[in-house]
Amino acid sequence: MRPIRRLLIANRGEIAVRVVRACRDLGIAPLAVYAPIDAGAPHVRLADDALPLSDDAPAASYLNGALLLDLARRAEADAIHPGYGFLAENPAFAAACEAAGITFVGPPSAVLARCGDKAAARSAAASAGVSVLPGSGPVGDDEAVRQATSVGFPVLIKAVGGGGGKGIHLVRSPEELPGALRRARGEAQTAFADPRVYLERLIERARHVEVQILADAAGVVVHLGERACSVQRRHQKLIEEAPAPDLSPELREALGRAAVAVARAIGYRNAGTIEFLVDRSGFYFIEVNARIQVEHPVTESVTGVDLVAAQLRLAGGERTPVRQDDVRWTGAALECRISAEDPHSGFLPSIGRIDGVVDPSGPGIRVDSGLWVGQQVLRHYDPLLAKVIASGPTREAAITRMGRALREFLISGVDTTIPFHLWALDQPEFVQGQYDIRFADAWNGGAAPPDAERLAVLAAAAWMFHRMATPALPTDGTAPRWVAAAREEGLR
Amino acid sequence: MIFEIEIGGRSQRVEVEPSSDGLVVRAPDGDLLVRLRPLAGSEWWRLDAGGRSVSVRLRERGAELLVTLGAARTAVGIRRALPVRSRRTGAAGGDLPIEVRAPMPGLVVDVPVAAGAVVAQGAAVAIVEAMKMQMEVPAPAAGRVEEIRVRPGQEVAGGQVLVVIRP
Known part of the structure; x- marks a missing residue:
């Protein structure tokens, strides 16, 4: 193992941006790759260089391991960061990197294979004395x-x-x-x-709690505490937080110990997450996520450890950045995933062109975003657009800041999950920290604010007036409302 | 300009006139000074009305305007009020064929019914994949499959007709 100097980032969107930033902090040269549709994306602009891929389809672009490895070799990169999704947990790709002498930022291929076989991971956990379902x-x-x-x-x-x-x-x-x-x-x-x-x-009223771990080449494993991820829809996480609310100190410690035991049993290396379900009867191992996770920033907020930088250092042969006894947890942090989905129509994917964005910021707010004006949201890729992370000295303060940030965040062109998040932050169960994986099932489309109907009428009337009074510019043909109106008039 | 606005199943007539300070909206419950200013892109606006100031998302979907305020969304029907009544009201329903449409753009993975087959209400007539999620498109009513307009492997647009069912 040798320190990384030049890193190819085999991903797109907010996680590619996140990896570029970690590279900057460590003095590593970041190289981006991009499908045609992502040519104007922030990760392309922020990297030292960006290598084009010829097709948008994942199999031909961000999932094309042979092509990405070849690009890395030709660009003289000494390492590849796979982000999450795509090739992140693909043992064959990691093995190909190893064979080519290029550092894969993640666990070795043999460990990926062990974690990727969920049935094998379950038996490894059981052998380490951790309960499985x-x-x-x-x-x-x-x-x-x-x-x-x-x-x-x-x-x-x-x-x-x-x-x-x-x-x-x-x-x-x-x-x-x-x-x-x-x-x-x-x-x-x-x-x-x-x-x-x-x-x-299936456990009906369980909570999803996971533990972040870091493991170095010498086999030292430390855990950075847990995250609560019970706000889910179709098994996709929507909101995560650290620390997990309403968890006893004993249970928290037991989860940390269990996570370290599972990681040791599997021979884990680099950054990873051990997922558990928790209910009244105890906790059960579900799986190992052998990658950086979408929700890693909440752990970064409460521990002060840069997890992506830690991944790059560990891959370069360094020891774990902290010892277990030195890990300190301060305050609370939440993350809301902002996805291109329509929460008012069963969270169906929302497809379109982003034509306006206003990012939130201010005290306690971090935004990890891959959004850009002109972005085409396609059905090819994961719908995650951005993440808002709110932190504060208390959970209550973090929730207040999150509400402020979500109201500041304006995305025009596609539906997003923001209305759902605003609803969630208002629910008593959520505010009290007493929610389980069924929480999101109670989403009812959101309560209308007082006067909503009247405001909606006024907004619609004013909008229509502007629409009719403004000379129509040539459009792309998707919304020629005045044409429809004229036609309708002509038919009478 | 006079508009007919339909919201929550009720219809009302609203007159909008420009004024030096914005717009005057004359609704059945009184006149109000209203301002609507663009905030971001084509969809986000700031609405000032009656001492309230809120950010609102206005998105056109078909003939409706979707109005999002905070967590809640309301569909508003809006049209220029015309002196003559529309003839296209109260169209006959009856046993007309039902077009089952794709709920979103995507890839048809499977069409698990054959032409002529009898399907129950809620039975899957197509499976469409988008963003790595597969969704079953259910039959909105029981009936006989009259026509299949797509085949597996085909890309479809949102709202495209997949199959036709005669109840």
Whole structure:
């Protein structure tokens, strides 16, 4: 291992920007790559150099390991940071990097393979003395039907090669199983190129709590405490926070110890996350996320440790940046994921062109964003646009600041999850820190503010007046409202 | 200018006139001075009315205007009020074929029904994938599949007709 000097960032969006920033802090030269659609993206502008990819489709761009490795070699990069998603947990890609003498910023390929096989990771955790949920190994369709009964309904179908909540399907009864298996395999195949699935018992009112760990080449593992990630929709996290609210000091310590034990059992290296479900009966290991996670900034806020810089240092052969006894937790932090989804229509992906952005800032606010005016939001990629991280001396202060920031954040051109977040921050369960993974199910479209109907009428009337009174400029043909109006008049 | 505005199933007539200080909106419940200033891009505005000042997102969807205030969104129908009544009211429903449309742009992964098949209400007639998520498109009513207009592997636009069902 040798210190990294020149790093190719094999990703896009906010995480590519985040890695560029860590490079700047460490004096590493960052190199970006970009699909045609991302030519104007911030990670392209911020990097020392940016190498074009020929196609937007993930398989031909950010998922094309052979191409990215070749680009890295030709650009004389000595390391590749995969970000999250795409190639981040792909053992074959990590192995190819190793073979080419290029440092892969993440665990070694053998560790990725062990973590990526969710069934193997479960048994490793069990062998380390950590409880796991009842479940199966990888199963075929017929076997799944037989095993589901012994695991017990309701049951979750999960992708063996999965991660990030993709390919997870909830099944409440045997009749739903075949359809759900079909969809889960389809998603698993497209997202991870591996159609294998396994079953795991669902705990109905659990909390999702995960522990951040750092492990160096000497096998020293430290944990940086937990994050609560129970605000989820379709198994996708929406809000995360640190520390987890309403957790006893004993449980917090036990989770930290369990995470370190699992990491040691797997032989983990670099930064990673050990995920658990917590309910009244205790806590259960679910999986290892062998990558930097979307929600890493909340841990950075409360510990002061730069996790992406730590990844780069660990990959360069350095020791863990802190010793366990030196880790200190201060204050509280929340993260809201701002995604191009329509929370008022079942969180369907929202596609369009961003034509205006106002970023929030101010005391206690950090924005990690990949947004730019002119950005085309496509169906190809993950809908995450940006993250707002609010921190403060207390959880209450962080929540207040988050509300302020979300109201400042204006994104024009696509629907976003901001209305959902504003609703969530107002819910008594959330404010009191007493919520579980069912919390987001209560989303009802948001309560209208007093006078909302009258304000809506006034806004619509004023907007329509401006619209009619302004001479129409040539449009791209998507919203020629005056044409429709004229036509309608002509038909009468 | 006079507009017919429909909100929450009720319709009202509103007159808007320019004034030196903004717009005067004459609604059934009185006159009000209103200002609407652009904040960001084509969709974000600041609305000042009756001593309130709020940021509001206005997004056109089809014939409606979606008005987002904080967490809540309201659909508003708005049109120039015309002296003659529209003839296109109260169209006959009956047993017209139902066009099942794609809820979003995406890739058709599967069409698990055949032409002529009888489907129950809520049964999946197509599976569309976007942003790595697959969604089943359900039949809005029970009926016979009259026509299939897409095939697996095909890219579809949001609102594109996938299959036609006759109830």
